[in-house]
Amino acid sequence: MHKITLIPGDGIGPEVADAARRCIDATGVKIEWEEAIAGQLALEKQGSLLPDSVIASIKKNKVALKGPIVTPIGTGFRSVNVAIRHALDLFACVRPAKSYAGVRSNYRDIDLVIVRENSEDLYAGIEFEEGKSETINLIEQIEKYSKKKIRPDSGISIKPISKTASERIVRFAFEYALKNNRKKVTAIQKANIMKFTDGLFLKVAREVAKEYEGKVVFEEGLVDNMSMQLVQKPHNYDVLVLPNLYGDILSDLCAGLIGGLGIAPGANIGEEAAVFEAVHGSAPKYTGQNKVNPTAMILSGVLMLRHIKEEKAADKLEAAVKAVLAEGKSVTYDLKPDRNDPTSVGTREMADAIIAKLT
Numbered sequence: 001m002h003k004i005t006l007i008p009g010d011g012i013g014p015e016v017a018d019a020a021r022r023c024i025d026a027t028g029v030k031i032e033w034e035e036a037i038a039g040q041l042a043l044e045k046q047g048s049l050l051p052d053s054v055i056a057s058i059k060k061n062k063v064a065l066k067g068p069i070v071t072p073i074g075t076g077f078r079s080v081n082v083a084i085r086h087a088l089d090l091f092a093c094v095r096p097a098k099s100y101a102g103v104r105s106n107y108r109d110i111d112l113v114i115v116r117e118n119s120e121d122l123y124a125g126i127e128f129e130e131g132k133s134e135t136i137n138l139i140e141q142i143e144k145y146s147k148k149k150i151r152p153d154s155g156i157s158i159k160p161i162s163k164t165a166s167e168r169i170v171r172f173a174f175e176y177a178l179k180n181n182r183k184k185v186t187a188i189q190k191a192n193i194m195k196f197t198d199g200l201f202l203k204v205a206r207e208v209a210k211e212y213e214g215k216v217v218f219e220e221g222l223v224d225n226m227s228m229q230l231v232q233k234p235h236n237y238d239v240l241v242l243p244n245l246y247g248d249i250l251s252d253l254c255a256g257l258i259g260g261l262g263i264a265p266g267a268n269i270g271e272e273a274a275v276f277e278a279v280h281g282s283a284p285k286y287t288g289q290n291k292v293n294p295t296a297m298i299l300s301g302v303l304m305l306r307h308i309k310e311e312k313a314a315d316k317l318e319a320a321v322k323a324v325l326a327e328g329k330s331v332t333y334d335l336k337p338d339r340n341d342p343t344s345v346g347t348r349e350m351a352d353a354i355i356a357k358l359t
């Protein structure tokens, strides 16, 4: 029996989380779900978007399946999602981008994996607001040290990139490649311009790559050029390892290659815990309509099953999802050639069709 934290989340979160939970249970794997409320409902009931009990539950169970969570503006929280990743040191964000027959896309047979560093870079949340005295002080200090001018009416965001985090994420990418029989890791950066941050990331990546020589091929790519390469020749790539910001942007690009956010799963992994969630957000305009595509969340469940070493159940569930997508019958509106197709089914019914393939 596995004990797993289930965070339904906001907006469409509870609907897709319920669909995923039902599909996972239908594989026959024995899971005791511990529900933990974060987001809007937690704010209303417990006065906090991210109650301590949520983090405590994930720390205890070590695995969570999570629906998307809204970040209301002006609450002091940068993002609940980022806060969870930081609190649990979930340093690696893994986002496979894989084509499935039946899903419309301009590309076929895409099979890429994004490994994004999750803990630092411009997303570290170290920001200084324009006009504040500390910002003006900081600008003066920077000008003194760098001998470069910064406009006094600037806002400043800090981009820390460490050897420690770079080594950890690159090693994770190579180990992932080895375990998953992948042939190549490409380190994506802009080291030619940002020598002391992206340059450091690349230097560390080259060093780590030496340890895997003969086992996994190592390549380097500049993020601007890679954006074009991925659109023109996505089949040339395999595992991509990136600092936080580029990883965020290119994972949406890769979701675009496989037919959109509705089918893009993800995992946030640390030494002590792992949280599985779709790439998409809470799509508030569809809340409670039993309308959106549960596939991204269900495939996040497949990743979760693999993580807890329930490979057979994971293969079974992925095959069931594949079959329903390929048939194209019991699928949500976004997977139909015409989005107004009256034969499209709801979130619940698509999950039912997947469950029917499992039994």
Ligand code: NAD
Binding pocket: 016, 067, 068, 069, 070, 071, 072, 081, 261, 262, 277, 278, 279, 280, 281, 282, 283, 284, 285, 292, 293, 294, 296, 334
């Ligand atoms: P979003 O991903 O929620 O939605 C953008 C659009 O994508 C939707 O309007 C919809 O057309 C489509 N879409 C998304 N998921 C879909 C699905 N499962 N099926 C079909 N179509 C789908 O992005 P957004 O509107 O920028 O963000 C909304 C909220 O979600 C924000 O508050 C944001 O902070 C939050 N968010 C949370 C997470 C997370 O929890 N990890 C991630 C991204 C955004």
